[in-house]
Amino acid sequence: MQKLEVIGGKKISGTVIISGAKNATLPILASTILTNKKVIINNVPVVRDVETMAELLKTIGSSIKFNKKKKKILIHNKKSLKTFAPYNLLKTMRAGVLVLGAMLTKYRIAKVSLPGGCAIGSRPIDLHLNALKKMGAKIKIKNGYIHASAKKGLKGGIIKFPKISVGATENILIAACFAKGETKLRNCAIEPEVEDLIIFLKKIGCRIEKIGKRSINVFGIKKLKPAKHKIIFDRIETCTYIIAAALTKGNLKIKNIIPKIISTEIKLLNKMGVKVVIKKDHIIVSRPKKLKSINIVTRPYPGFPTDLQAQIMILMTKAEGVSTIQENIFENRFMHVSELRRMGAKIEIKGNKAKVFGKSKLNGAELMATDLRASVCLVLAGLIPSSKTVINRIYHLDRGYEKIEKKLSQCGAKVRRLQ
Numbered sequence: 001m002q003k004l005e006v007i008g009g010k011k012i013s014g015t016v017i018i019s020g021a022k023n024a025t026l027p028i029l030a031s032t033i034l035t036n037k038k039v040i041i042n043n044v045p046v047v048r049d050v051e052t053m054a055e056l057l058k059t060i061g062s063s064i065k066f067n068k069k070k071k072k073i074l075i076h077n078k079k080s081l082k083t084f085a086p087y088n089l090l091k092t093m094r095a096g097v098l099v100l101g102a103m104l105t106k107y108r109i110a111k112v113s114l115p116g117g118c119a120i121g122s123r124p125i126d127l128h129l130n131a132l133k134k135m136g137a138k139i140k141i142k143n144g145y146i147h148a149s150a151k152k153g154l155k156g157g158i159i160k161f162p163k164i165s166v167g168a169t170e171n172i173l174i175a176a177c178f179a180k181g182e183t184k185l186r187n188c189a190i191e192p193e194v195e196d197l198i199i200f201l202k203k204i205g206c207r208i209e210k211i212g213k214r215s216i217n218v219f220g221i222k223k224l225k226p227a228k229h230k231i232i233f234d235r236i237e238t239c240t241y242i243i244a245a246a247l248t249k250g251n252l253k254i255k256n257i258i259p260k261i262i263s264t265e266i267k268l269l270n271k272m273g274v275k276v277v278i279k280k281d282h283i284i285v286s287r288p289k290k291l292k293s294i295n296i297v298t299r300p301y302p303g304f305p306t307d308l309q310a311q312i313m314i315l316m317t318k319a320e321g322v323s324t325i326q327e328n329i330f331e332n333r334f335m336h337v338s339e340l341r342r343m344g345a346k347i348e349i350k351g352n353k354a355k356v357f358g359k360s361k362l363n364g365a366e367l368m369a370t371d372l373r374a375s376v377c378l379v380l381a382g383l384i385p386s387s388k389t390v391i392n393r394i395y396h397l398d399r400g401y402e403k404i405e406k407k408l409s410q411c412g413a414k415v416r417r418l419q
C-alpha cells in the first residue's frame with residue numbers, strides 16, 4: 001500500500017500548471033458511447049478514475065486510445081458496443097453509472113452494476129433511475145445490477161429533478177440526445193463540468209439549449225459528426241493549490257485556468273485574508289496578513305463546493321478565531337476530522353456542522369486517507385508542521401490528483417511517495 005511522506009514548514013511558491021477536470025472527463029468519456037464518428041479529447045487528466053473509465057469503455061468494445069504523455073484520448077467507434085458495465089470496474093469508480101444513459105438511448109438496453117455507496121455517503125441513484133423511467137425505460141434491480149430496457153427507445157418529456165444532482169443531470173442529458181422528441185430538463189445541476197459536457201455533446205451534433213439558469217431542453221437527433229474537445233480546467237485542484245500557498249504563506253502562480261469560474265471561492269478566500277491577483281488565464285496567490293475566521297455552507301454550483309470543504313477546513317485551523325462549516329451535500333463528509341484531531345486540530349462536529357478553532361498548532365502524524373478530497377486535506381495539513389506526516393491509502397488521492405507530489409515538490413514542498 002503506497003504512502004505519502006510530507007515534511008512541512010516550506011513555502012509553496014513558484015508556478016503550478018492545473019490539469020483538466022476529472023469530473024468533466026468522466027461524463028464526456030461516457031457520452032462517447034453515443035457516437036460512431038471520430039472524437040479527439042485533449043487536456044485529459046492522467047488520474048486513476050479516468051484510467052478506469054477508459055478501461056470500462058475498452059471492455060465494452062470502444063476503440064479508445066489514451067495517450068497519457070500527450071494527455072489525449074482518441075475514439076472512433078465503428079462497431080456496436082456491448083451494453084454491460086461490470087461491478088469490478090464500477091466498485092472503485094462510481095461515475096461508471098454515467099454509461100447507463102448512453103447505452104440505453106443508443107442500444108435500448110443496458111446492464112450496469114449498481115455503483116454502491118462510498119465513504120462520504122450512501123450515494124443513491126434514484127434520481128437517475130426515476131428520470132429514465134419517465135422517459136419510458138423499464139428498470140429492474142437484480143443481484144446488484146441495473147437491468148434497463150426501452151424497446152421502443154426513450155421518449156422525451158418534462159423531467160424536473162426533485163433535488164439538484166450533477167450525475168443525474170449528466171446521465172439524463174446524455175440519454176435525452178437520442179430520445180424521441182424534446183426532453184425538458186428542469187432544476188439541473190450547472191457545475192462547470194456539466195457545462196463542459198453540454199459543449200462536448202453539441203460539438204458531436206446533439207441539439208441542446210440552455211433556456212434558463214437550471215433549465216435545459218434537448219432535442220433527440222440521430223446525425224452526429226466528428227469532434228475535437230479540450231477538457232475544462234480542474235477548479236477543485238486549482239483551489240487546493242490556492243489553499244496550499246495560503247497555508248504556507250507562499251507566493252504561487254496558478255496557470256491554465258479560467259478565474260471567473262472560481263469567483264465564489266476567490267471571494268471567500270479574500271474574506272479570510274488570502275490575496276489573489278487575477279489575470280486572464282492565471283492567478284497569483286499570496287497571504288500578506290493574518291487569516292480571518294469565516295463561516296462556509298456547501299451548496300451546488302455556483303455555491304461553495306463540497307469538494308473543497310475538507311481543504312478549507314485546514315486553512316480555518318490557522319485563522320484567528322472560530323470558523324464554521326455546514327456540509328449540505330453529503331451526509332458523511334467529515335471523515336478527515338478525526339485524522340486532523342490526531343495532528344492537534346481543535347474541531348467540534350455536530351450533525352452536518354463543524355466548528356473549527358483557529359490558531360491550533362498542528363504536529364506531524366501518521367494518518368489514514370478515507371476518500372479523495374479528505375486525502376488531499378491531509379496532504380495540505382502535512383505542509384504546516386516541520387515534523388513528518390505520513391499519509392496511508394493514498395490510492396484515494398491518485399483517483400483525482402495528477403502527479404500531486406511532483407507538482408508540490410516543484411513548488412518547494414518536501415513530499416515523497418513511499419512504496
Ligand code: EPZ
Pocket residue numbers: 023026095121122123124125126127128129163164165166167168189193306307329330331372373400
Ligand atoms: C458529483 O458526484 C461529483 N463526482 C462529486 O465529486 C461531487 O462531490 C458531487 O457531484 C457534488 O458536486 C463526479 O462528478 C464524478 P450529486 P454525484 O448527484 O454526481 C444525492 C469528487 O471528489 N443524490 O450531485 O454523485 C447525493 O447523495 C466527487 O470528485 C440522490 O439523493 O453527486 C448527494 O447528497 C465526490 N439521488 C446529492 O444528491 C441521486 O440519484 C448530490 O449528489 C443522486 C444524488
